[in-house]
Amino acid sequence: MDNKYRINHLRELESESIYVIREVVAQFENPCMLFSGGKDSIIMFHLARKAFWPARVPFSLMHIDTGHNFQETIDFRDNLMKETETKLIVRYVQDSIDQGKVVDETGVNSSRNILQTTTLLDGIEALKFDCAMGGGRRDEEKARAKERFFSHRDEFGQWDPKNQRPELWNIFNGRKHMGEHFRVFPISNWTEMDVWQYILLENIPIPNLYFSHEREVVDRDGTILAAGEYVTLKEDEIPVKKIIRFRTIGDMTCTGAIESTANTLEEIIEEVASTRITERGGRYDDKRSEAAMEDRKKEGYF
Amino acid sequence: MSEEYNRGYLDMELLRFTTAGSVDDGKSTLIGRLLYDSKAIFEDQMEAIEKASLKTGNGEVNLALLTDGLRAEREQGITIDVAYRYFATPKRKFIIADTPGHIQYTRNMVTGASTANVALILIDVRNGVIEQTLRHSYIASLLQIPHIIVCINKMDLVDYKEEVFENIKSDFDRISTKLDVHDIRFVPISAKLGDNVVDRSTNMDWYDGPTLMYLLENIHIASDINHNDTRFPVQHVIRPMKEEYHDYRGYAGRIEGGIFHVGDKVKVLPSGLSSKIKSIDVFEGHLEEAFAPQSVTLSLEDDIDISRGNLIIKDNGLPRSSQDIEMMICWFDEKPMMLGGKYTIKHTTNDLRCVIRDVKYKIDVNTLDHDKEDKKIGLNDIAKISVKTTKPLYFDSYIKNRNTGSIILIDEATNNTVAAGMII
Numbered sequence A: 001m002d003n004k005y006r007i008n009h010l011r012e013l014e015s016e017s018i019y020v021i022r023e024v025v026a027q028f029e030n031p032c033m034l035f036s037g038g039k040d041s042i043i044m045f046h047l048a049r050k051a052f053w054p055a056r057v058p059f060s061l062m063h064i065d066t067g068h069n070f071q072e073t074i075d076f077r078d079n080l081m082k083e084t085e086t087k088l089i090v091r092y093v094q095d096s097i098d099q100g101k102v103v104d105e106t107g108v109n110s111s112r113n114i115l116q117t118t119t120l121l122d123g124i125e126a127l128k129f130d131c132a133m134g135g136g137r138r139d140e141e142k143a144r145a146k147e148r149f150f151s152h153r154d155e156f157g158q159w160d161p162k163n164q165r166p167e168l169w170n171i172f173n174g175r176k177h178m179g180e181h182f183r184v185f186p187i188s189n190w191t192e193m194d195v196w197q198y199i200l201l202e203n204i205p206i207p208n209l210y211f212s213h214e215r216e217v218v219d220r221d222g223t224i225l226a227a228g229e230y231v232t233l234k235e236d237e238i239p240v241k242k243i244i245r246f247r248t249i250g251d252m253t254c255t256g257a258i259e260s261t262a263n264t265l266e267e268i269i270e271e272v273a274s275t276r277i278t279e280r281g282g283r284y285d286d287k288r289s290e291a292a293m294e295d296r297k298k299e300g301y302f
Numbered sequence B: 001m002s003e004e005y006n007r008g009y010l011d012m013e014l015l016r017f018t019t020a021g022s023v024d025d026g027k028s029t030l031i032g033r034l035l036y037d038s039k040a041i042f043e044d045q046m047e048a049i050e051k052a053s054l055k056t057g058n059g060e061v062n063l064a065l066l067t068d069g070l071r072a073e074r075e076q077g078i079t080i081d082v083a084y085r086y087f088a089t090p091k092r093k094f095i096i097a098d099t100p101g102h103i104q105y106t107r108n109m110v111t112g113a114s115t116a117n118v119a120l121i122l123i124d125v126r127n128g129v130i131e132q133t134l135r136h137s138y139i140a141s142l143l144q145i146p147h148i149i150v151c152i153n154k155m156d157l158v159d160y161k162e163e164v165f166e167n168i169k170s171d172f173d174r175i176s177t178k179l180d181v182h183d184i185r186f187v188p189i190s191a192k193l194g195d196n197v198v199d200r201s202t203n204m205d206w207y208d209g210p211t212l213m214y215l216l217e218n219i220h221i222a223s224d225i226n227h228n229d230t231r232f233p234v235q236h237v238i239r240p241m242k243e244e245y246h247d248y249r250g251y252a253g254r255i256e257g258g259i260f261h262v263g264d265k266v267k268v269l270p271s272g273l274s275s276k277i278k279s280i281d282v283f284e285g286h287l288e289e290a291f292a293p294q295s296v297t298l299s300l301e302d303d304i305d306i307s308r309g310n311l312i313i314k315d316n317g318l319p320r321s322s323q324d325i326e327m328m329i330c331w332f333d334e335k336p337m338m339l340g341g342k343y344t345i346k347h348t349t350n351d352l353r354c355v356i357r358d359v360k361y362k363i364d365v366n367t368l369d370h371d372k373e374d375k376k377i378g379l380n381d382i383a384k385i386s387v388k389t390t391k392p393l394y395f396d397s398y399i400k401n402r403n404t405g406s407i408i409l410i411d412e413a414t415n416n417t418v419a420a421g422m423i424i
Helices: A010-029 A039-052 A071-084 A093-098 A116-126 A190-203 A264-274 A285-289 A292-299 B002-006 B027-037 B042-056 B071-076 B104-112 B133-141 B162-176 B212-216
Strands: A033-034 A060-065 A088-092 A131-133 A148-153 A183-184 A213-220 A223-226 A240-246 A257-259 B015-020 B083-088 B092-099 B117-125 B147-153 B183-188 B236-238 B252-256 B260-263 B263-271 B274-282 B284-289 B290-291 B296-300 B311-314 B320-331 B342-347 B349-363 B382-395 B405-408 B417-423
Touching: A010 A039, A010 A131, A010 A190, A010 B015, A010 B236, A010 B252, A010 B296, A033 A039, A033 A088, A039 A071, A039 A190, A060 A116, A071 A088, A088 A093, A088 A116, A093 A116, A131 B296, A223 A257, A292 B290, B015 B027, B015 B104, B015 B133, B027 B092, B027 B117, B071 B092, B092 B104, B104 B133, B104 B320, B117 B133, B117 B263, B133 B162, B162 B183, B183 B212, B260 B274, B320 B349, B342 B382, B349 B405
Parallel strands: A033 A060, A033 A131, A060 A088, A131 A183, B015 B092, B015 B117, B117 B147, B147 B183
Antiparallel strands: A148 A183, A213 A223, A213 A240, A240 A257, B083 B092, B236 B252, B252 B296, B260 B290, B263 B274, B263 B311, B274 B284, B274 B296, B320 B382, B320 B417, B342 B349, B342 B405, B349 B382, B405 B417
16 A cells, blocks of 8 residues: 555545535535434434534434434434534424324334334425435445435335436436435445444444443344333243344344444454344344335335 | 554555346356355345245355345346445455446446446356457446456366467457457456455466456556546535634535645636635645545635636646537437437536537447447437537546546436436
């Protein structure tokens, strides 16, 4: 690596993402950034701060809150917003349920994951957002591998994977008709490993849930779930204490933990390098069928 | 920023490569092999593929299912769209743009090739250089992919004979004289058995060249970027509205060519006004110099009117400027191109309108013959055309700079991206 005028892979990805985020602000009138409190949205927000520095991030963040979040995530989120003087909009899945737009699933495997789509689309419509940036990555899942940076959504918020606009070089076409919107994925080209390396390189704070800790959990069909108030236990399930950490953070009802003693970013990176299961392998929501993600995305999911 | 370049795994180079082909060439097997041998395929993905392979019932584990992500693709057993795949070795991080190889998907191949540093061309050793080989090579040269690696695959089926490899190599050399490619390498491989993919083959002692993985890890790509002609298309103007940055105006963008230093004399196009770089700002602080492809914010000594779409350059190596522009295009839309029709043209951070003036010729991608009579340009056609823009554009030829020499055309009624263009 002798050439003085070259940048490493993380800086190249960073530069690409910053370019995409700036394009969003230039091409759309009222964009927002979706924020869940997970590591991907944390680095996406970090990149947005870099993109407009020394100005503030010129758009709102929106969190679609299922009401089944880990308290640690919510606390982390509120702290970060306060520190960075950023406006956060929270839309609640509970409101969609109360309005009778969606029905809460019941039973042991129930989840509010799919319900989020309705709340998200309602939020986009009500607040007149013409673009919502998301932290989706192409390496996460096979349907996501086909996703564009600038992803067009029709007036029903739907994705048509077979009829996507070609995307070449760094020219992004954000043109749309009234009522349509875009989903933009600035960190499309990042892998799980890149995200962790970047968090280490940039020393970005993340929720403690990502680090090893002791927690009461249940093992359900190979997925380790936190035994919290939103997880309905089966009759024969008895919570046990384990040393675990989370690789992804979503709803308590569907986010699987892994047994791990990784306590530092370096240890996490080592663990990610040697692990043989994908990140979403622990996500109960993806296990529903082979095309679970594609189907949800077509409807308007993140 | 310099200390991070000694931090081992945090300091890797990013290489983007494209592959084109159908299941029959062994393209998916090759990608599967690269992913598998570099441990980028996970157990749960493998299990899912095994399960899905059982369903389609051909007995063998079908690695193509890894890349064919859409339900329609899996059902029909074909690749429709560009799929992006990722893997890393201790030396480099790789992004594969995996595209279908059939002629009806020329537009997807063009899309995948647009950002690639390297093109992998697969040849089935039993078929040799065929129409498809020429087509894929032509697209690689049209999109100016700097390096081509020709993998002559299925060597196991010809008893690893040197003679067969050498014959195909000279056939390819013959067609490549028609193409504008500068760096071509040949590797005899068996994707299925792994010969010369990641590990050296013990079946081909006559071959003393590198393995495919060695090439991918070591091909020199740092000098592919144009570091001579400075190009900074302004993306967005930053005005902080904060007390401590009261008079700050910064021009945000990505450097698309050359190197900028604090104190450099610069010129803004189209106004032609001059100033000096006061500071190069990033979140961490200030830089003394910045270069392509960094995203930075420039502030200037003088308060001059600059907005999105303007181009900041240094005085040497000026871009071209014209309203009449000739380019090679690939047409993407079901609706044919309208001669005399008006389209939106997007070039760097500029949106203008243009009218299609003329079709100079159309290319037969199977023979590379020029057809000067046929002016009908439809889906997947490649042609040389001329357009007239409403205002002068500041550009480079695509050969000189891929980012300031490329455009897309947008249909104003449907908003679809209908063509990609490489300025001549």
